[in-house]
Amino acid sequence: MSQPAVLGTGLLLLIIVGTAVVVVFLQLRPILRGLYPPFVPKPHPAETPPEQPTGEQLNQLRIDLATPNDERGLVHRVSRNVHAPLVDDKKRSQPLTDVDPKLVRLVSAYLLCAAIWLVLGTLVGWYVGVKFVRPDIDHIAWLSFGRLRPVHTNAVFWGWTSLAMLGLGNFVVPRTGSTPLYSYQIGWLTLWLINIATVLGSVCLMAGINNGGGEYREYIWPVMLLFAVGMILTFYNFFQTIAHRKAPEIYISNWYIVGASGWVIIMSVIAYLPFYQNGLGETIIQGYYMHQGVGMWFMTFTLGLVYYFLPLSLNKPIYSYSLGALAFWTQLLFYTLIGTHHYVFSPIAWWLQTVSIVFSIGMFIPVLAGTINFAMTFRGSGKQVGDSYSLPFLLIGVVFYFTGSVQGSLQAFRTTNLVWHFTDFNVAHAHITMYGIVAFMLWGCIYTLLPKLTGREPQSLLVGVHFWFALLGLMAYVVALMVGGTFKGLSWMAAQPFIDSVVLMAPYWLWRAIGGTLMLLSHLVFAYNLVDMLRPPRTYRSAGSPAQPTFSPQPTEIHEHIA
Numbered sequence: 001m002s003q004p005a006v007l008g009t010g011l012l013l014l015i016i017v018g019t020a021v022v023v024v025f026l027q028l029r030p031i032l033r034g035l036y037p038p039f040v041p042k043p044h045p046a047e048t049p050p051e052q053p054t055g056e057q058l059n060q061l062r063i064d065l066a067t068p069n070d071e072r073g074l075v076h077r078v079s080r081n082v083h084a085p086l087v088d089d090k091k092r093s094q095p096l097t098d099v100d101p102k103l104v105r106l107v108s109a110y111l112l113c114a115a116i117w118l119v120l121g122t123l124v125g126w127y128v129g130v131k132f133v134r135p136d137i138d139h140i141a142w143l144s145f146g147r148l149r150p151v152h153t154n155a156v157f158w159g160w161t162s163l164a165m166l167g168l169g170n171f172v173v174p175r176t177g178s179t180p181l182y183s184y185q186i187g188w189l190t191l192w193l194i195n196i197a198t199v200l201g202s203v204c205l206m207a208g209i210n211n212g213g214g215e216y217r218e219y220i221w222p223v224m225l226l227f228a229v230g231m232i233l234t235f236y237n238f239f240q241t242i243a244h245r246k247a248p249e250i251y252i253s254n255w256y257i258v259g260a261s262g263w264v265i266i267m268s269v270i271a272y273l274p275f276y277q278n279g280l281g282e283t284i285i286q287g288y289y290m291h292q293g294v295g296m297w298f299m300t301f302t303l304g305l306v307y308y309f310l311p312l313s314l315n316k317p318i319y320s321y322s323l324g325a326l327a328f329w330t331q332l333l334f335y336t337l338i339g340t341h342h343y344v345f346s347p348i349a350w351w352l353q354t355v356s357i358v359f360s361i362g363m364f365i366p367v368l369a370g371t372i373n374f375a376m377t378f379r380g381s382g383k384q385v386g387d388s389y390s391l392p393f394l395l396i397g398v399v400f401y402f403t404g405s406v407q408g409s410l411q412a413f414r415t416t417n418l419v420w421h422f423t424d425f426n427v428a429h430a431h432i433t434m435y436g437i438v439a440f441m442l443w444g445c446i447y448t449l450l451p452k453l454t455g456r457e458p459q460s461l462l463v464g465v466h467f468w469f470a471l472l473g474l475m476a477y478v479v480a481l482m483v484g485g486t487f488k489g490l491s492w493m494a495a496q497p498f499i500d501s502v503v504l505m506a507p508y509w510l511w512r513a514i515g516g517t518l519m520l521l522s523h524l525v526f527a528y529n530l531v532d533m534l535r536p537p538r539t540y541r542s543a544g545s546p547a548q549p550t551f552s553p554q555p556t557e558i559h560e561h562i563a
């Protein structure tokens, strides 16, 4: 094991153990200091009110206390600090009572399918990660690295991320226009089309049937056509819903959502055009497609969702509508021209590479505008973040939105790209962004919305497990690959034998597998939480009384601004 690898692994351990110690310390501090007040059970409005003792019972209690026969110390040895849970109680959300049940079913179906693809896609990613540690684990062609890798990327792209975004979009677009969704049939048809495309695409890839082209467009064209048809229909559905809106303005979320839904159609069609499948032209289109995919589809759509769900969770308006509009238009200006930064030092025209680098730096403008907007919306809401189980996800998403995007801009420089290109550093960047930004933001939106739709809260402890496993797993994953990827690049530049860089990476790949295991576990917990939120509201029976629903319908708490 080389010296730098040992240092890197030690650093990782320090970060993870350090974070764990800080978290446990923060939770235990009040217990250690005895700061908690005596336990007073908090009556929960949403649950059955405690039965009032009868006068006779009260009298009996007074008699018992006056003459205690307390052999087991139930009264005298009572602890005053029992209300010191490791997991704080989170604030419950107010259910929305004016949502069409048809919409609730549609959104729930999208999110359920998305969660299934998240688990399946991650399972494949995890297995692919394990192969870096145990390359001889199997000798089955269908499970070979080259086939499973695109199964993983496409499943998490189209199955998880796209379906989760569209499910949430089907709620946000009609809601912000105060109008029903234009067509539920289109919503269901698109769900089927994308699911069928992802199943067929995955099976074809495992069978060795693929496009033979670049990354993220490995599905053969008939399969991708199903996705494109679904997206064309959805674009039409969103467009018509907005056209029939009752609200005077088009809320900022819809600019992002409809924009992204249009761009994903354009980029998919262009990437599959037959005359773009050869030579350097194909390479340029591949760069365009890849970065349009992550930037103008996943990122743009998700930002649109955050512009709705962040104010909703904080119950206050977004800091600045204008900053949102500035970020939208500059995103469109800069993002569309940066694709070639994937091929710095390639035979593509030098000037085009320079344009892509300059525009990658230009991305600071929309990223800063978006980050400032979200950060200022968060400002002064520390307590709310602590009280909520969805806001921490959104906060992490915003932090990674800034750091992951700045990292991308830095990767585009010729000097840095020389070291990092072709190394695992890019895989780390891909997960910081698609996972740290997009997945975390989507989880935040889902945990905000579903309890409001179904009246069913997830268990705080399990949301906490999801959050921490995902975050720590991601940190282990990306820090390992960033450190390892840098050493790998330096070893190539020092013209050391290639096998040295493979040996050098071994501990980092092990750490990726450990981080990936935590991430996979967190997704299983998320899937459980999601199913828990989708079940009918809890009911309580007390002797002699009929079953009561958990919540009594409340007027909507959506802020006037965004309802």
Ligand code: HEM
Residues within 6 Å of the ligand: 215, 290, 294, 295, 298, 299, 338, 341, 342, 343, 360, 361, 363, 364, 367, 404, 405, 406, 407, 408, 409, 410, 411, 412, 417, 420, 421, 422, 426, 429, 430, 433, 434, 437, 438
């Ligand atoms: C300011 C914004 C960003 C810039 C300037 C940027 C820049 C870059 C660069 C230069 C690379 C390629 C490095 C190389 O191949 O040598 C890259 C790769 C990648 N980026 Fe970004 N990035 C940005 C934001 C994002 C976001 C928001 C996402 C996802 C939502 C993302 C996802 C990816 C992925 C998946 C790859 C790997 C592509 C591959 O497979 O080769 N990036 N990025």
Ligand code: HEM
Residues within 6 Å of the ligand: 122, 125, 126, 127, 128, 129, 130, 149, 152, 153, 156, 157, 160, 424, 426, 427, 428, 430, 431, 434, 435, 439, 512, 513, 515, 516, 517, 519, 520
């Ligand atoms: C929502 C969850 C996830 C998303 C969106 C995601 C996304 C991606 C993307 C975009 C890439 C391509 C990277 C590139 O070419 O630069 C990738 C590759 C990969 N992912 Fe994930 N991923 C997720 C979860 C996981 C997990 C939990 C693991 C577990 C170890 C994992 C393991 C891998 C591996 C091993 C590769 C191939 C890396 C290589 O070729 O060197 N992914 N993933």
